[in-house]
Amino acid sequence: MARIVFHDQLLPATNGEREIEVTVENYRDLLVVLEARWPGIGERLAKSAVAIDGQIYQDAFLEPIAANSEVFFMSRIEGG
Amino acid sequence: MSKVHVQTTINGEAVEYLCEPQQSFLDVLREDLLKQGTKEGCATGDCGACSVLLDGRLVCACLMLGVEAEGRTLTTIEGIASDDGLHPIQQKFLEHAALQCGICTPGFIVATKALLDKNPNPDETTIRYWLAGNLCRCTGYDKIVRAVQAAAEELAQEA
Amino acid sequence: MAEAVDYKYIGTSPVRPDGVDKVTGRAQFAADQNMPNTLYGKILRSPHAHANIKSVDVSKALAMEGVYAAVSGADFPGGARGKVGGEGGGDIGDVARNIMARDKALYHGHAVAAVAATSLTIADAALAMIDVEYETLAPVLDVVAAMAADSPLLDATNFTKNLPETPDKPSNIASVTVLTRGNVDEGFEQADVTVEGEYHIPMAHQGYIEPHACTATVNEEGKATVWCSTQGHFEFRSMTSKILDWKVGDLKFIPAEIGGGFGGKTTVYLEPVAVLLSKLAGRPVKMMMSREEVFRATGPTSGSVCRVKVGAKKDGTITAAKAWLAYEAGAFAGAPIGPGAMAIFAPYVLENFHVEAHDVLVNKPKVAAYRAPGAPQSMHAMEIALDDIAREIGMDPLDLRLKNAASEGTRAPYGPKFPAIGFKECLEAAKAHPNYTAPVPEGAGRGVAAGFWFNIGMQSSAEVRINEDGTVIIMEGNPDIGGSRASMCLMAAETLGVDYERVKAYIGDTESTGFCNVTGGSRTTFATGMAVVQACEDIIAQCKARAAATWGVDEDQVEWEDGQAIPAPGVNADVTPMSLADVMASAHKTGGPLLGRASLNASGAGASFSVNFVDLMVDKETGKVDVLAFTAIQDAGTAIHPAYVEGQMQGGAAQGLGWALNEEYIYDADGVMENAGFLDYRVPVASDLPMIDCQIIEVPNPRHPYGVRGVGETPIVAPLAAAANAVRAATGVRINDLPLSPPNILAAIDSD
The missing domain is CATH 1.10.150.120 ([2Fe-2S]-binding domain)
Structure with a gap:
């Protein structure tokens, strides 16, 4: 199962759960799973960046999530 | 406020214009004569973006009045390249x-x-x-x- | 993965395509736009740092001869709060209130009204006729005091975000970010040495030499055209649309050449005001900020207070690190605390750490992005702490960093594992560098520090068109702020196999090219470059198909080599290779003109690490610091145009040194900036600096076709601590606060 890790700012939305394991095909499906589990979290996740297996995405959508993937939600990065 | 008539030479060309007495030469160059290669970065003489040559001497166009160009010879960035190409x-x-x-x-x-x-x-x-x-x-x-x-x-x- | 390979064009430094116009004064910057019948717009600004606005009356100004429009906050219909405005802008409701105050003036210089008149003189006179009734309030200027429960509030509706429980009282703390791993207490127990300190860095400005400027013209159909100085015209259009509640399709934004930005031109100030004034006046309106307005009312970067504690073993292994950060947001939320918190420990392998960062409202201008936003402030503290540890355990500061350096597979503090990165390579290069092995000049001090930035990808579009002579036109949408047209042309030349001189790059306006996010985040050469490469590949695929059709062979029997379609090896076609010009010559028979395109949302921007060291001489009688030598080493991935990569490194070094040594916003007790000009806000001049030696490290980014990482932001990070560490080495006195200006250095030496 893929390992999904939430940053501290998301903990209020996950009832304090920092990490879960799920089986999904891609990021879109992950959002569906998370929204079902914690209704309303999707809006917060939309304001986060996400790292899937080390690659940082400002906006992920169809990126695949494998059985052994690591998914980290993180603050969005802006730049000068 | 009535404007002042000025006759001067810019990049070898005789130029005349009317400007307000308090108007800077930079403002005249840029907004009235449309010689806009000379830039404004500060308008207080601190950045040099408006550097021009006044009778061969380096000055900030923002620290000079439009009326002070009377009878003088000025070179701006537009006057640096020649017919032979870039300087x-x-x-x-x-x-x-x-x-x-x-x-x-x-x-x-x-x-x-x-x-x-x-x-x-x-x-x-x-x-x-x-x-x-x-x-x-x-x-x-x-x-x-x-x-x-x-x-x-x-x-x-x-x- | 992109391997280090020999390229024909990439890695060369030809003259940029827009160069001649920029050395002759022909290039058109925003203030160089002229239209017949143009009015001048000017802004009235708050004389108070914190005040309720009871009323604004523009009627007397509007009645003046030569005045054609006057507006105040009430005239701006849009800007509902809670919506994201775009990269760099933050909440659009905040941006709307920042460009024109509504019920409160939140900093000295905050816009409260604007006029459009036939001359600058009349516009100035009209501003003096606007009546504003203020009720002054106590200004909140100190970031730590602002966090206290009894501080006056900038915004009584601000409740700190991201706390475990929603607070029941409002405060000036807009949000809190926490980043944590392992157990810091246990980590500190394992440490042989522990250092800690509190480090203050003042608010500083990007200091681009071109003040903000724009011209807007709204026609009788209600369609607006805006020329402006911007790092992202698509995002300026979006913000203007939301602030004015106008349709995006009624707004056309044309980016002028941009005279520097460094992050500061990622958000609007003048454009919505100019559009509204033009709409009301029925004439074009030109607006140009003065330098003083730029300092007082555009977005500098956060002043900060950072408290850091780091523990290490005698062998240099860092066992724990803890940081508390407070960043000034200015008048509205949005200090770069996320990146600051994620960057502070990023170069190092760390099992135990805890970072808590605060985004704090104060009565100063709303901060904007500035080159690696948030990283210089926090990493300054960490890199000083490491210097102190190195001294305590008697280790070379580069060896200490090598001992703990992150590499491929290291878990970054923000979660994911690093892909291939070049930090160790930078450190090794520094150790071997002749400037480092050379002895420190007598009486001087040498300081070392590391830098880091994430870099970003985001959305880009590009089109490539082929002219009938085979020359190539690139159209993309990222304002060229430091030579990016040259990089685009080089990548296109390499991909297509045509001479660099045969490629031209253009920056399209919002209606002539596809959407591109801002020129920022060091993304342009990476992401837009990737789009250009893909658009070129599209051209190649089309050429191969045209050649196959011409020759009557299958498409897979055609290859592209050195700018020509040729039959694949073993294909026995007796044909003449087809160049771009050849394909175009018969294009009318094979499907029409060649037009390649690509659009993408790029991911995989590679983190860029740096190591800097600097030799400084400190005059102990005057406190003046002389920079004797500066060496910048940075991983660029692949340097597409090495001279402009060096330019980024050298420019970032100069900005970092300026911030370290002299630059600061100085406020009086009323919240008025006392040094709002280049005479007193002293950026480095040529005589302040030596040559800046650069060494580009190339560890290619596997996620870019040519290995680009993005280089623009990292260079500003390390100079701050490198300078502080050099002053420590030169004087024996540790000065935790910036700038290291003569009065501050003298005070520190005297109190030691």
Whole structure:
């Protein structure tokens, strides 16, 4: 199962759960799973960046999530 | 407030204009004469983006009144290149990547022209102090100083 | 993965395509736009740092001869709060209130009204006729005091975000970010040495030489055209649309050449005001900020207070690190605390750490992005702490960093594992560098520090068109702020196999090219470059198909080599290779003109690490610091145009040194900036600096076709601590606060 890790700012939305394991095909499906589990979290996740297996995405959508993937939600990065 | 009639010479061309008595020469150049190669960075004489030559002397156009151009001879960035093409200073700025955004570049080129007219073989310290009135925020000056050195060499060979 | 390979064009430094216009004064910057019948717009600004606005009356100004429009906050219909405005902008409701105050003036210089008149003189006179009734309030200026429960509030509706429980009282703390791993207490127990300190860095400005400027013209159909100085015209259009509640399709934004930005031109100030004034006046309106307005009313970067504690073993292994950060947001939320918190420990392998960062409202201008936003402030503290540890355990500061350096597979503090990165390579290069092995000049001090930035990808579009002579036109949408047209042309030349001189790059306006996010985040050469490469590949695929059709062979029997379609090896076609010009010559028979395109949302921007060291001489009688030598080493991935990569490194070094040594916003007790000009806000001049030696490290980014990482932002990070560490080495006195200006250095030496 893929390992999904939430940053501290998301903990209020996950009832304090920092990490879960799920089986999904891609990021879109992950959002569906998370929204079902914690209704309303999707809006917060939309304001986060996400790292899937080390690659940082400002906006992920169809990126695949494998059985052994690591998914980290993180603050969005802006730049000068 | 009535305007003042001014007759002057800019880049070898006789020019006349009407300006307000308190209007800066930079403002006249840019907004009335539309010679906009001369840039405004501060309008207080601190950045050198508006460097022009007044009777061969380097001045900030923002610190000069439009009326003060009467009877004088001015050179702006538009007057640096010749019919033969770019001036060697301009060419060396290009070759040495001595510009990034390019807003300070006209001022630097005019200031460099004034330096090399006066001192054809300046050392690095002289270049740095001469150009200390021109601010560049992009390059850290390294490539500008090298471009000036290269231009001085080129001009020495041409001479 | 992109291997280090020999390229024909990439890695060369030709003259940029827009160069001649920029050395002759021909290039058109925003203030160089002229239209017949143009009015001048000017802004009235708050004389108070904190005040309720009871009323604004523009009627007397509007009645003046030569005045054609006057507006105040009430005239701006849009800007509902809670919506994201775009990269760099933050909440659009905040941006709307920042460009024109509504019920409160939140900093000295905050816009409260604007006029459009036939001359600058009349516009100035009209501003003096606007009546504003203020009720002054106590200004909140100190970031730590602002966090206290009894501080006056900038916004009584601000409740700190991201706390475990929603607070029941409002405060000036807009949000809190926490980043944590392992157990810091246990980590500190394992440490042989522990250092800690509190580090203050003042608010500083990007200091681009071109003040903000724009011209807007709204026609009788209600369609607006805006020329402006911007790092992202698509995002300026979006913000203007939301602030004015106008349709995006009624707004056309044309980016002028941009005279520097460094992050500061990622958000609007003048554009919505100019559009509204033009709409009301029925004439074009040109607006140009003065330098003073730029300092007082555009977005500098956060002043900060950072408290850091780091523990290490005698062998240099870092066992724990803890940081508390407070960043000034200015008048509205949005200090770069996320990146600050994620960057502070990023170069190092760390099992135990805890970072808590605060985004704090104060009565100063709303901060904007500035080159690696948030990283210089926090990493300054960490890199000083490491210097102190190195000294305590008697280790070379580069060896200490090598001992703990992150590499491929290291878990970054923000979660994911690093892909291939070049930090160790930078450190090794520094150790071997002749400037480092050379002895420190007598009486001087040498300081070392590391830098880091994430870099970003985001959305880009590009089109490539082929002319009938085979020359190539690139159209993309990222304002060229430091030579990016040259990089685009080089990548296109390499991909297509045509001479660099045969390629031209253009920056399209919002109606002539596809959407591009801002020129920022060091993304342009990476992401837009990737789009250009893909658009070129599209051209190649089309050329191969045209050649196959011409020759009557299958498409897979055609290859592209050195700018020509040729039969694949073993294909026995007796044909003449087809160049771009050849394909175009018969294009009318094979499907029409060649037009390649690509659009993408790039991911995989590679983190860029740096190591800097600097030799400084400190005059102990005057406190003046002289920079004797500066060496910048940075991983660029692949340097497409090495001279402009060096330019980024040298420019960032100069900005970092300026911030370290002299630059600061100085406020009086009323919240008025006392040094709002280049005479007193002293950026480095040519005589302040030596040559800046650069060494580009190339560890290619596997996620870019040519290995680009993005280089623009990292260079500003390390100089701050490198300078502080050099002053420590030169004087024996540790100065935790910036700038290291003569009065501050003298005070520190005297109190030691």
